[in-house]
Amino acid sequence: MKRFIVLTGATGGIGQEILKVLLKNDKYNIIVSYRKESQLNMFLEMDDERIIPINADLSKSDDIDKLSKKIKSHVSNDGIYALINCAGLADATPLEYSSEKKARELMEVNYFAPMKLTKNLLSDLKVYSDANAVKSRVVNVASWAGVVAQPFIPFYNASKFAIMGFSESIYYDLGLDNIHVVSIIPGVTKTALLSKTTGSAFDSIKGSSKYDKYNKNFKMFSTDPSEGPFAKFLSSSKKAGENIVSILEKDNPKSRYAIASDAKFMDLIVSRLFPVKMRLGMMKRMYSLEK
Ligand SMILES: NC(=O)c1ccc[n+]([C@@H]2O[C@H](COP(=O)([O-])OP(=O)(O)OC[C@H]3O[C@@H](n4cnc5c(N)ncnc54)[C@H](OP(=O)(O)O)[C@@H]3O)[C@@H](O)[C@H]2O)c1
Numbered sequence: 299m300k301r302f303i304v305l306t307g308a309t310g311g312i313g314q315e316i317l318k319v320l321l322k323n324d325k326y327n328i329i330v331s332y333r334k335e336s337q338l339n340m341f342l343e344m345d346d347e348r349i350i351p352i353n354a355d356l357s358k359s360d361d362i363d364k365l366s367k368k369i370k371s372h373v374s375n376d377g378i379y380a381l382i383n384c385a386g387l388a389d390a391t392p393l394e395y396s397s398e399k400k401a402r403e404l405m406e407v408n409y410f411a412p413m414k415l416t417k418n419l420l421s422d423l424k425v426y427s428d429a430n431a432v433k434s435r436v437v438n439v440a441s442w443a444g445v446v447a448q449p450f451i452p453f454y455n456a457s458k459f460a461i462m463g464f465s466e467s468i469y470y471d472l473g474l475d476n477i478h479v480v481s482i483i484p485g486v487t488k489t490a491l492l493s494k495t496t497g498s499a500f501d502s503i504k505g506s507s508k509y510d511k512y513n514k515n516f517k518m519f520s521t522d523p524s525e526g527p528f529a530k531f532l533s534s535s536k537k538a539g540e541n542i543v544s545i546l547e548k549d550n551p552k553s554r555y556a557i558a559s560d561a562k563f564m565d566l567i568v569s570r571l572f573p574v575k576m577r578l579g580m581m582k583r584m585y586s587l588e589k
Pocket residue numbers: 306307308309310311312313331332333334354355356357358384385386387407439440441442483484485486487488489490491492535
């Protein structure tokens with residue numbers, strides 16, 4: 299019986315590192331989604347028949363349904379051992395300069411895509427659990443932005459709070475069908491996501507009358523964190539990928555893991571132990587928002 303894993307976001311960053319670690323295990327056949335022709339070539343060049351690339355733009359509901367159908371025909375009666383929802387995108391913009399289109403795109407990719415894929419593939423996850431002693435699992439890559447909000451990333455926070463809530467809720471009902479559900483909270487990790495966020499922050503206020511005002515608050519975004527003074531404290535995508543696979547492979551994983559020191563600080567201390575006033579004060583100081 300083959301062990302199928304469905305992985306989104308494997309074209310870059312943390313997802314690509316997850317793929318590399320998974321490929322070290324001969325048991326796995328990994329179905330990956332991609333949205334550009336060049337990315338298909340990247341997977342083909344890996345020259346490994348255990349990688350099964352399928353085209354899908356995860357911001358499009360129809361694409362997710364088509365992707366799900368193709369996945370089902372690949373896995374057939376073997377079912378699915380694991381679904382790893384890793385694809386995601388970020389944005390930093392003060393609300394007054396933001397667009398609803400961007401808000402919806404983030405919600406589609408970071409929340410609706412994992413929700414739809416999980417729902418569409420439930421029967422295949424159940425097939426695997428019914429036939430095996432080690433049960434199937436859904437692994438949702440969230441963020442500490444899903445437990446503590448920061449200034450200027452409202453859409454990212456909203457989408458990550460949504461996936462955290464969704465993930466914890468389905469932990470109960472999928473558990474009744476012997477499907478594990480795991481939420482992963484990575485720390486700030488050196489990937490392209492950081493420079494894209496830095497870029498969107500400054501692009502959003504360029505030429506505006508409030509440039510000087512926000513410029514001061516944006517000093518947190520002024521350097522891509524992977525190049526700034528805190529760079530040495532950030533996780534590497536390789537480490538994040540290794541951590542996520544080691545959690546994925548536990549026989550009985552817990553419902554939630556914070557996998558880096560900043561993620562543990564935010565999830566275990568700031569969100570649970572800090573009074574709200576203290577948390578807000580900390581963020582205001584970090585972003586020079588004190589009046
Ligand atoms: N980096 C961090 O500091 C950090 C911290 C906490 C949580 N996370 C989370 O970790 C996950 C991976 O992020 P990363 O840092 O590895 O980012 P990344 O390097 O930018 O990779 C993001 C992945 O998501 C895919 N994706 C984005 N929009 C898509 C769409 N519409 N359709 C299909 N695929 C799409 C990208 O595909 P393309 O190559 O086609 O764009 C890429 O494979 C995300 O969920 C992110 O929120 C990251």
